[in-house]
Amino acid sequence: METKITRGPIVNCANLSMTFGKSCVLDKIDFTAKPGELHCIIGPNGGGKSTFVKSLLGQLRHEGSISLEWDNQPGRIGYVPQTIEVDKTVPLTVENFISLCVQNRPAFLGISKRVKKEIDSVLERVNMLHKKKLLFSELSGGERQRVLFAQALIPSPDLLILDEPMNSIDRTGAAIFSGIIDDLKKEGVTVIWVHHDLAQVREKADVVTCINRSIIFQGVPRDVMDEKHLLEIFTAQPVQEAI
């Protein structure tokens, strides 16, 4: 049996619940993601996917346990947010944005030498290098998403968490993303991907979890993603109201 390289942590959460005020947004979620695996999260809008991801990152108060079990010392986490709120009044270029994420030198003073090459190379990887001088407000939704993704690759992550929005259906983007993720998986990175393209999930994911407040189904895509289950997602009503 081949030994897998592991760089990423085992992400484990048990009985995770989370409420905003009186409404229960996540209800007793059990979840495990392993190094070298792509774990996709799907579910209807408002189902709690982004909330779940933020809980994993330790940013929200929750009940239940969450643990990141690293092999050695804790590694690096890359995070692709669902959106960023760039005000139209701020002339932030693609390059500015990435440099302000990854360097200490104030982004308005230019890119620091230390990261210049790296920034160009990740932009190249997501095919945005030729647009690095464009403003954020001039990008399409899909292009924005690619820039957010590029940012998460510096420094090279050991755990990668992507929160993809519904409307970023962009063929080129999707192909680029999954290519890079394949590479990361081979290097033993743990990847958690909130995804909306069910066909791609079925093809790419090692494990899929469908969340709508509680877990609707979970498992290997070809076992659990059948017509009945999918119908359940698309006909589901948001259920946060009741506790």
Add this chain to the structure above:
Amino acid sequence: MEMIYDLFRHLIQNLAQAGILPDSLTYTFVINALLCALLIGPTLGAIGTLVVAKRMAFFSSAIGNAALTGIAIGILLGEPVASPYVSLFAFSILFAIFLNFAKNRSGMSHDTLIGVFLAASLALGSTLMLGVSKTINVHILDNFLFGSIITASSDDITLLVVAVVATIVIGIKNYNRFLLSGLNPSLASVRQVPVMKYDYIFVILIALITVASVKIVGAVLVEALLIIPAAAARNISRSLKSFVLWSVLISTTSAVVGIILPMQLELSIPTGGAIIIVATIFFIATLLLRIIRRQ
């Protein structure tokens, strides 16, 4: 500190005597005025880009109003009428901290919450002000409201220097952190930025620089100098670099022209008003440029 100031003064006086700079710059109070302009201009211009990017324009005007209340409280408590700094500082900074706390805790939209406190602080401030104006010279209040460079004392200037240095050092060192926490708190947090802490630092900085500029620019208009140059810069910028650069340039020019020109023309108009008028002219000019370029 004194030494640097003396050096600056001598340099300017020599240049003025040599006819390179205008004659009036041989006077100490004119030099003080210029110094203030050169301190306030770049600082407010630079930090203003963050205020605009973090959508905190409204917030900074609330702090300006709070400064009024602080002044009134100070005068009521018997602090020196021309410099009620203890109350001014204490009230403005507490107000900023409270506002930020309320925002975090209530989960209320920034705008609504600030709208309420903006009005409240103006109401409180103006009521108290009118109360104290019966007992003191109204001109002193005018100065706080709209700024007066002539009455700035050397203590005022020292205070300004301290506030400017603090703002510039902290602002530049943490520029990326401040901006990233505004763009996406979750991402900032993954990037090891303690978002909440930096939010507090930022609002305290705004309060600090507002309070220190009140004597010169006026409580009502400080926030205009935080916002208008940045807004003007935006019209002609296509990157963060030119955004900050133009904002600093426009703000500094506005401050210098707004302070020096009325002195040259011997007009007795409030300094703050003059500065903001110049800044607004820049804004209109850049707006026209932007409109022309779009066609």
